[in-house]
Amino acid sequence: MARDPDTIEREIEQARKALASTLDQLSEKADPKRLAESAKTSVLAKLEEPKVKYPLIGAGVLIAALLVRKLFR
Known part of the structure; x- marks a missing residue:
């Protein structure tokens, strides 16, 4: 039919x-701008988690201490 x-x-x-x-x-x-903004938001949220935030702070302090030690030796 x-x-x-x-x-x-x-x-x-x-x-x-x-x-x-x-x-x-x-x-x-x-949209690349939207994807970039979404990725930025996701990373910032992840960095605010205590499981990530405090080890990063500790690593930063350790590196700073090693640099200071190296400079004054």
Whole structure:
């Protein structure tokens, strides 16, 4: 049974709109500025965790102490 040409055209137009919407969503998700901001936020949040924050502070103090020791020897 043959399909009505008007129905086919409507389905094609609906598919085009859905594709355009999907492409818009993908372009928003793939925006480099948005990705960079998301990565920055994620890293900053991770650095605020006590399990990460305090060992980094300790490592920094140790390095500073070693540098001071090396300079005054």
